[in-house]
Amino acid sequence: MSLTASRTELGADLALEMYRRMTLIRLFEEQANELYRSAKMPGLTHLYIGEEAIAVGVCSALRREDWITSTHRGHGHCLAKGAEVGRMFAELLGKEAGYCRGKGGSMHIADHENGNLGANAIVGGSTGIATGAAFSAKRRGTDQVAVCFFGEGALGQGLLYEVMNIASLWTLPVIYVCENNQYNEYTHYLEATAGEILARPRAFGIEAREVDGQDVRAVYGQTAELVERARGGGGPAFLLCNTYRYHGHHVGDVDRAYYRTKEEEDLWRSERDPLALHGTWLEEQRLATPETLKNTELEARAEIGAGLAFALEAPFPDPSEVTEDVYA
Amino acid sequence: MSLTASRTELGADLALEMYRRMTLIRLFEEQANELYRSAKMPGLTHLYIGEEAIAVGVCSALRREDWITSTHRGHGHCLAKGAEVGRMFAELLGKEAGYCRGKGGSMHIADHENGNLGANAIVGGSTGIATGAAFSAKRRGTDQVAVCFFGEGALGQGLLYEVMNIASLWTLPVIYVCENNQYNEYTHYLEATAGEILARPRAFGIEAREVDGQDVRAVYGQTAELVERARGGGGPAFLLCNTYRYHGHHVGDVDRAYYRTKEEEDLWRSERDPLALHGTWLEEQRLATPETLKNTELEARAEIGAGLAFALEAPFPDPSEVTEDVYA
Amino acid sequence: MPELTFAQAVNQALAEELRRDDTVFVIGEDVAEAGTPFKVLAGLVDEFGPERVLDSPISEPGITGLGVGAAVTGMRPVVDIMFGDFLTLVMDQLANQAAKTHYMSGGKLKVPLTLRTTMGATRRSAAQHSQSLHAWVAHVPGLKVVLPSTPADAKGLLKTAIRDDNPVVFIEDKMDYAVKGEVPDGEYTIPFGVADVKREGEDVTIVATSSMVRVALAAAEQLETEGISAEVIDPRTLVPLDRDALIASAEKTGRAIVVDEGHQSYGASAELAAVIAERAFYSLDAPVRRLGAMDVPVPFSPPLEDETVPTPETVAAAARQLCGRT
Amino acid sequence: MPELTFAQAVNQALAEELRRDDTVFVIGEDVAEAGTPFKVLAGLVDEFGPERVLDSPISEPGITGLGVGAAVTGMRPVVDIMFGDFLTLVMDQLANQAAKTHYMSGGKLKVPLTLRTTMGATRRSAAQHSQSLHAWVAHVPGLKVVLPSTPADAKGLLKTAIRDDNPVVFIEDKMDYAVKGEVPDGEYTIPFGVADVKREGEDVTIVATSSMVRVALAAAEQLETEGISAEVIDPRTLVPLDRDALIASAEKTGRAIVVDEGHQSYGASAELAAVIAERAFYSLDAPVRRLGAMDVPVPFSPPLEDETVPTPETVAAAARQLCGRT
Numbered sequence A, B: 001m002s003l004t005a006s007r008t009e010l011g012a013d014l015a016l017e018m019y020r021r022m023t024l025i026r027l028f029e030e031q032a033n034e035l036y037r038s039a040k041m042p043g044l045t046h047l048y049i050g051e052e053a054i055a056v057g058v059c060s061a062l063r064r065e066d067w068i069t070s071t072h073r074g075h076g077h078c079l080a081k082g083a084e085v086g087r088m089f090a091e092l093l094g095k096e097a098g099y100c101r102g103k104g105g106s107m108h109i110a111d112h113e114n115g116n117l118g119a120n121a122i123v124g125g126s127t128g129i130a131t132g133a134a135f136s137a138k139r140r141g142t143d144q145v146a147v148c149f150f151g152e153g154a155l156g157q158g159l160l161y162e163v164m165n166i167a168s169l170w171t172l173p174v175i176y177v178c179e180n181n182q183y184n185e186y187t188h189y190l191e192a193t194a195g196e197i198l199a200r201p202r203a204f205g206i207e208a209r210e211v212d213g214q215d216v217r218a219v220y221g222q223t224a225e226l227v228e229r230a231r232g233g234g235g236p237a238f239l240l241c242n243t244y245r246y247h248g249h250h251v252g253d254v255d256r257a258y259y260r261t262k263e264e265e266d267l268w269r270s271e272r273d274p275l276a277l278h279g280t281w282l283e284e285q286r287l288a289t290p291e292t293l294k295n296t297e298l299e300a301r302a303e304i305g306a307g308l309a310f311a312l313e314a315p316f317p318d319p320s321e322v323t324e325d326v327y328a
Numbered sequence C, D: 001m002p003e004l005t006f007a008q009a010v011n012q013a014l015a016e017e018l019r020r021d022d023t024v025f026v027i028g029e030d031v032a033e034a035g036t037p038f039k040v041l042a043g044l045v046d047e048f049g050p051e052r053v054l055d056s057p058i059s060e061p062g063i064t065g066l067g068v069g070a071a072v073t074g075m076r077p078v079v080d081i082m083f084g085d086f087l088t089l090v091m092d093q094l095a096n097q098a099a100k101t102h103y104m105s106g107g108k109l110k111v112p113l114t115l116r117t118t119m120g121a122t123r124r125s126a127a128q129h130s131q132s133l134h135a136w137v138a139h140v141p142g143l144k145v146v147l148p149s150t151p152a153d154a155k156g157l158l159k160t161a162i163r164d165d166n167p168v169v170f171i172e173d174k175m176d177y178a179v180k181g182e183v184p185d186g187e188y189t190i191p192f193g194v195a196d197v198k199r200e201g202e203d204v205t206i207v208a209t210s211s212m213v214r215v216a217l218a219a220a221e222q223l224e225t226e227g228i229s230a231e232v233i234d235p236r237t238l239v240p241l242d243r244d245a246l247i248a249s250a251e252k253t254g255r256a257i258v259v260d261e262g263h264q265s266y267g268a269s270a271e272l273a274a275v276i277a278e279r280a281f282y283s284l285d286a287p288v289r290r291l292g293a294m295d296v297p298v299p300f301s302p303p304l305e306d307e308t309v310p311t312p313e314t315v316a317a318a319a320r321q322l323c324g325r326t
């Protein structure tokens, strides 16, 4: 592969922007948790805390017009692809001002203008959609790529293999990003996943790589290469990102001792935190001072606060809207 | 792997018996074709001619109580596992005396007493059933194994990957036998199959081997090893058998020039015929004379003739039987 | 008007739409050179090339999912699912993805996908190749469901389906492919949600779908010789459903029979009958009768299989009974 | 009689059957230590071990197929499909394999498989986690379909399901899990195909399924204060269906409403209404009314979602109207 350095090299602006985005996601999710705990949010939600480097690293290597498909744990992907905090909170609360007019909720936020084709509550359910978006890009002669985010649990779904076969056969510009946070809900992935993960896409002739999902620069770098390759007609790729979710499977999953230890959780939080790791690096590289980072956080906090206030005050849709949007 | 020679070595009796079985299948299928052409058979059927060495090689390594699941192209599997010609013809004709009382037809013959859990008209549809039979054998503490026959077209079905993952995780005694006859209906398999076939099962941690599907002894030898391994708790395996169907996808597919050449067909028929290859070997080894083989054929022909006569004369089920057997 | 077979009419509709709109493409198993096992798509790949008429692996869920993704990003895929029995494999992509995307996105995403598949028994194809599963898809809000019964309807409705901005399931009866009928010259489409009176009558309404329209018309001929005037009405689209037309006919005749080839229990015939029984209640002289396929898996054996579907005789008998002529 | 929650009753039935019969096993996602996300199976793995209560990969088609193969070779699998919305993924294994194997084999193979899954909206779970798809499975000959509405019914019917030699789809409403009810002591089963009159009445019959029984009973309470006596009848199994009981009740009252949480169009309510409208025709004083879930994907937003399902108020209003009290 021949890549021009300029394309994948990480500039200072981007490095700082990635820190800002990860911070925004972290704070958004903490607030989502709070909305649940204070019974302000209907239903449940799945927090992305701990996994921020993946969404941000991947989406930073994409253009606005590139497509992504997302999962039940989708807030991070959504924000990383450019969504606004206020309309996202509004959607979580089922408000008319939300991205889906309140009809989708946390598990179905779509943001078409920024290329987000939507979160998906069917494990593996969007793998076909992402592959189809890549097919469409190729057929329409654009140089868009499609990124398909999914948890390692989706490795259990046959659909993934069907579409990887097709993507490989037709050299489609799609990148399958597997977020291996170690758990399928409450079951360790090793209890559910035979053989070797990377060997699976490779068996279909798909370029497959593994990356530290807590290292936003590494994720960005790998993605940038794979995206450039896909744009140039090099075909599909698979990126395995190893990561960890700090919280429960969903906000209500607070007693986790029966499936994982507190020590394991603490280790990831203290040693492998993507924000801390990147923050330290920024300081080491003299790209940021502790104050810059603090200010970034304060700004993000303000953005979250404003977005939340907007969402809390926004009205619910009128009940009559229930029958709208069934058909286009 | 340590195998006692006695288990996998091919004795003279078995070598002759395999010839007899292949001959029986060949003649059965020629007769099935004739039934279609003379408009005596309702519907269509998919002939196994050219692929006989796989069913016979595999099933010769099985015990009566081992399970098989089969496909739309299932007559060969059925006969190789011990079914009677007469009741099979009767089923093809929709007669009461058929294996399924006429309710199944060619694509659904099941022969429970000989361990045949049934042909299946959904491509890949029986992969779960075979895996479940293997699960059941292991859980019930028998040492049965299950063999899942499928065409290479089933590599397109996601279910296969779901169950290979499960079989590998739980070390189930199931053998996935892929009959690669080069075509998914009217499309060459290379147009539908990316990457490398054997890498697929291997990615799930499954032992995978390739064998010349026209060489009945090779198929038998490989299967015997894999069966012994599975019985001993060694887990699942995948056997890729390269083969060719001489006739059309189904009996009505007679103009095939648009998807494959006459030369290709002729080459397989003349150079790679499993009966001819095995017959020659038997003679070379002095296990049979030309007369023995001729007699074997005559006997098989008589068996076919008798079975056919039985089936043609057998009565149709009474229309009132239509509502029987919906529920057990 | 030229006479075309049902298969030719479908082929023509696809050719016209492929010609008219670059974003239309066809994907399925053996759709290109083979033109499907039913030869319905014969010749399309020659005119439009393998980039627009694509042979896929045997991956029904995969190609349906691909279709959803292509549709949502600006294409108009026509996904070919060879046998309706394989709808079983694509219900997730169809019901959870295609049907709900527009609604879940608050109206922002659109899925202009057409899924063509088949239905119908009596081809001696046995239980896994003979089902008529339209009731499943008709039960999913967000999908439109089309069951054409004539070549002319097939052509006009398929063109409408491809141009529709919603996922449309278009179901062709395999037994219809060889049936001929007059097809209007030139460009035309047929709107969804408009039932068609295939024969006018006064004494009894026979609502029939897909190939059961032919069965109903044959029954009506027979009934006419006995002095019973049957009206045969074809909803053409199950979703949207032209309720008013069915009700108006039943109110006029006072008697209604619904004939459909799906299994009778929990089938489309139940919905059509329930609509008429509820809304035409005060005009009905007799209960609404349903005739669906028998509630048994489709058997292979011809004398058994022939028992399972409505026939002109069973429809005529039901009509006689409703009209008090037993 | 002890009071148990619906979830406890299900758990008890499974425990008893696992204890009684070695060939019974439970397989599903997060069914072991987690005891499912609904905690319904809590503790089973402790008593029966991970060999009989198995956590599977997220492979619904795979585990259903495995269940069919295990069933046909002598086991009695209980396959757990977490959300009824994922039935979309297993329809092939269910409809083409499990349902048809006995028939296609001419009665030789048996598939004693129980597939447990869930239904029901108003949990703020949005469109892909709120569906009630029982109409699909009820439309497939060869499957039996159970919709229990009380803890006692859940226990007795689940034990019957596990002992049945056919594939049974057993659907629990998620909103019922915490509901308490009296459950008989000791061993008992409840036969399939026997409807239960949950409340006797004279003026109007309300046929209700699953959690809609509670809605119907609440409506009946309200109606009683207004002098309308409603009979609430629960079919309990959609297949086999106790047609006679529904018809007898409708004949007695002369008026019938069907309440079901599947989408209304082409839903189970259509079948139940059609059966009553046809067979009780001459005793009916008013058309049979149907109340299903609205024909829209289930929206997330609470004020919208609450519009989509039948409530005591909408059921009572329908009853008043049928009884001419508007």
Ligand SMILES: Cc1ncc(C[n+]2csc(CCOP(=O)(O)OP(=O)(O)O)c2C)c(N)n1
Binding pocket: A072, A073, A121, A122, A123, A124, A150, A151, A152, A153, A154, A181, A183, A184, A185, A249, D029, D058, D060, D082, D086, D089
């Ligand atoms: C097809 C399907 N099966 C089951 C579920 C229930 N479910 C929701 S999330 C989840 C676990 C997903 O694990 P993974 O893919 O690793 O994603 P993570 O939650 O770890 O991000 C399950 C089983 C579902 N939503 N879809």
Ligand SMILES: Cc1ncc(C[n+]2csc(CCOP(=O)(O)OP(=O)(O)O)c2C)c(N)n1
Binding pocket: B072, B073, B121, B122, B123, B124, B150, B151, B152, B153, B154, B181, B183, B184, B185, B249, C029, C058, C060, C082, C086, C089
């Ligand atoms: C799920 C499914 N899709 C499509 C079909 C139609 N069909 C029947 S056989 C066949 C080709 C199968 O090819 P392969 O698996 O290689 O078996 P072969 O016919 O070559 O023995 C197809 C597409 C089917 N029966 N099931």
Ligand SMILES: [Mg+2]
Binding pocket: A151, A152, A153, A179, A180, A181, A182, A183, A184, A185
């Ligand atoms: Mg995970």
Ligand SMILES: [Mg+2]
Binding pocket: B151, B152, B153, B179, B180, B181, B182, B183, B184, B185
């Ligand atoms: Mg093949």
